[in-house]
Amino acid sequence: MTLYGGIEGGGTKFVCAIGNENGDLLETVRFPTTTPDETMGRALEFFRPHAEELASVGIGSFGPVDLNPNSPTFGYVTTTPKPGWSWADVAGPIRAGLGVPVGFELDVNIAAMGEHRWGAAQGLDTFIYLTIGTGIGGGVMAEGKLLHGAMHPEMGHVLLPHDRAVDPFAGACPFHGDCFEGLAAGPSIEKRWGQKGASLPEGHPAWELEAHYVALGLVSFICSLSPQRIIIGGGVMQQPQLFPLVREKVQKLLNGYLQIPAILEGIDSYIVPPALGGDAGVKGALALAFASTGSGL
Amino acid sequence: MTLYGGIEGGGTKFVCAIGNENGDLLETVRFPTTTPDETMGRALEFFRPHAEELASVGIGSFGPVDLNPNSPTFGYVTTTPKPGWSWADVAGPIRAGLGVPVGFELDVNIAAMGEHRWGAAQGLDTFIYLTIGTGIGGGVMAEGKLLHGAMHPEMGHVLLPHDRAVDPFAGACPFHGDCFEGLAAGPSIEKRWGQKGASLPEGHPAWELEAHYVALGLVSFICSLSPQRIIIGGGVMQQPQLFPLVREKVQKLLNGYLQIPAILEGIDSYIVPPALGGDAGVKGALALAFASTGSGL
Numbered sequence: 001m002t003l004y005g006g007i008e009g010g011g012t013k014f015v016c017a018i019g020n021e022n023g024d025l026l027e028t029v030r031f032p033t034t035t036p037d038e039t040m041g042r043a044l045e046f047f048r049p050h051a052e053e054l055a056s057v058g059i060g061s062f063g064p065v066d067l068n069p070n071s072p073t074f075g076y077v078t079t080t081p082k083p084g085w086s087w088a089d090v091a092g093p094i095r096a097g098l099g100v101p102v103g104f105e106l107d108v109n110i111a112a113m114g115e116h117r118w119g120a121a122q123g124l125d126t127f128i129y130l131t132i133g134t135g136i137g138g139g140v141m142a143e144g145k146l147l148h149g150a151m152h153p154e155m156g157h158v159l160l161p162h163d164r165a166v167d168p169f170a171g172a173c174p175f176h177g178d179c180f181e182g183l184a185a186g187p188s189i190e191k192r193w194g195q196k197g198a199s200l201p202e203g204h205p206a207w208e209l210e211a212h213y214v215a216l217g218l219v220s221f222i223c224s225l226s227p228q229r230i231i232i233g234g235g236v237m238q239q240p241q242l243f244p245l246v247r248e249k250v251q252k253l254l255n256g257y258l259q260i261p262a263i264l265e266g267i268d269s270y271i272v273p274p275a276l277g278g279d280a281g282v283k284g285a286l287a288l289a290f291a292s293t294g295s296g297l
Numbered sequence: 298m299t300l301y302g303g304i305e306g307g308g309t310k311f312v313c314a315i316g317n318e319n320g321d322l323l324e325t326v327r328f329p330t331t332t333p334d335e336t337m338g339r340a341l342e343f344f345r346p347h348a349e350e351l352a353s354v355g356i357g358s359f360g361p362v363d364l365n366p367n368s369p370t371f372g373y374v375t376t377t378p379k380p381g382w383s384w385a386d387v388a389g390p391i392r393a394g395l396g397v398p399v400g401f402e403l404d405v406n407i408a409a410m411g412e413h414r415w416g417a418a419q420g421l422d423t424f425i426y427l428t429i430g431t432g433i434g435g436g437v438m439a440e441g442k443l444l445h446g447a448m449h450p451e452m453g454h455v456l457l458p459h460d461r462a463v464d465p466f467a468g469a470c471p472f473h474g475d476c477f478e479g480l481a482a483g484p485s486i487e488k489r490w491g492q493k494g495a496s497l498p499e500g501h502p503a504w505e506l507e508a509h510y511v512a513l514g515l516v517s518f519i520c521s522l523s524p525q526r527i528i529i530g531g532g533v534m535q536q537p538q539l540f541p542l543v544r545e546k547v548q549k550l551l552n553g554y555l556q557i558p559a560i561l562e563g564i565d566s567y568i569v570p571p572a573l574g575g576d577a578g579v580k581g582a583l584a585l586a587f588a589s590t591g592s593g594l
Contacts, residue, residue: 064556078556126446140522142439142446149423149439149523150557157554158520159513161456161475175554178458216456223455224521225437226446257454257472259361259375260447 006285103292114284303582357407400589411581
């Protein structure tokens with residue numbers, strides 16, 4: 001059986017897996033994202049015993065990343081605020097260390113690929129996979145293709161209405177202060193309320209406010225991209241009270257302007273968690289690996 | 298020579314033209330958008346003497362429109378606040394009256410097609426054509442295809458930061474109040490300052506504020522869509538002082554986060570007026586007509 005490698009390289013943790021073309025995960029390892037050398041070293045350690053059997057490896061990395069195959073920094077993380085990772089080569093060490101073709105994408109794009117192939121976006125051609133956790137990022141499939149454009153979307157950095165009378169928190173994005181990520185990612189929740197989101201009770205006003213910002217972000221994406229569905233993963237969205245609140249607020253904010261039945265009548269299946277749960281990314285990395293077998297780097 | 302018909306159906310005026318496959322306009326007529334019956338009647342009157350020579354007609358209509366060919370209201374304007382035009386059939390009367398294949402698209406999408414074929418977006422695969430006039434709307438080409446998704450983008454209705462201490466104007470959108478269109482379209486400028494934008498002098502604070510909102514909208518679109526270029530047409534953008542102000546503010550708001558050379562080093566050719574000027578829409582309608590010859594409705 002042909003085997004493939006998948007890497008979901010997040011800003012907090014890396015997940016590496018060996019799988020087959022049905023998306024079955026045969027072996028998996030998770031470890032924290034430390035320095036680039038150490039982290040890529042641990043990934044190589046995991047794959048090396050199987051190097052002979054691997055047809056290719058797909059990597060989805062946290063961003064921003066360079067996705068331009070003609071660029072000298074293709075396969076790099078670029079201007080991240082994450083210490084040590086600015087202009088770090090992610091694809092290079094894997095390609096050199098294993099001698100196999102390597103596919104490289106943004107982490108949210110591979111999660112979108114995973115959901116498209118086996119999850120909540122099967123049969124759709126325009127949808128968004130959004131993650132709200134340590135940061136906020138989004139992958140977009142537009143008319144059947146992953147959207148790169150000039151680089152790739154950076155959906156966490158849209159600017160939103162921010163009523164400082166209601167929420168005086170200035171925002172935590174080092175580049176933009178109170179952009180979507182600066183207001184609504186996990187670290188912002190923690191800074192605003194003085195404790196981690198996971199420890200805030202379900203009825204805490206933090207969740208109403210969080211749902212408000214998520215809904216504002218979604219309205220921006222709906223108006224810009226007209227998605228057929230929005231899938232939202234990430235640690236913050238593990239709070240089960242958020243989905244109903246977000247759906248309700250999106251409908252209120254849009255106020256019936258968009259005659260899209262999926263929004264007007266089917267919002268519960270329009271804004272959904274990933275069907276693959278926490279495996280969307282690493283399974284998508286396998287899907288990317290299949291796609292990369294021939295072309296290779 | 299094969300001739301084609303093009304209709305740019307705007308909320309304020311209609312432009313109808315007969316042209317060839319080089320985009321040459323052989324005959325053109327412009328008239329105000331009044332009632333659907335009268336307006337579509339005038340369009341038919343213009344084309345009818347040439348009905349025998351026309352291979353097809355392309356129509357770009359103001360939105361929102363129904364672009365789903367399987368829908369009973371395909372070719373209609375849907376929920377517009379424009380009096381009389383809610384659920385008005387635009388494609389039907391042309392198809393029935395001329396007996397030729399008819400292509401139907403959103404007005405900003407045909408302008409994007411025109412700029413892609415003959416204008417400022419030649420050779421690009423991901424870009425935005427935005428218009429700022431009576432309303433604000435945007436057409437998106439994403440990875441080589443016009444973006445429809447669930448319906449089509451409605452870029453004028455993204456929600457933006459609005460500092461009421463600086464700008465107490467509540468916004469003029471009947472659906473959303475202070476969305477992008479509610480803050481920055483022509484009628485909003487007029488309501489805020491008590492006179493039409495065209496009569497405000499170049500150094501009036503209106504333009505600094507207008508450029509601020511346009512820049513906020515563009516940042517939202519850049520983060521969501523990662524366009525390779527943004528083309529902005531429409532009456533408001535006829536103010537020549539706006540382009541330099543908008544470019545400067547976009548760079549300041551993004552604050553170097555996105556490592557996109559076109560933005561960091563080439564902003565003057567990243568945010569541009571339409572190369573086809575006021576003809577982008579009607580020439581795009583011709584391009585749509587060519588594309589519709591075979592398939593037809």
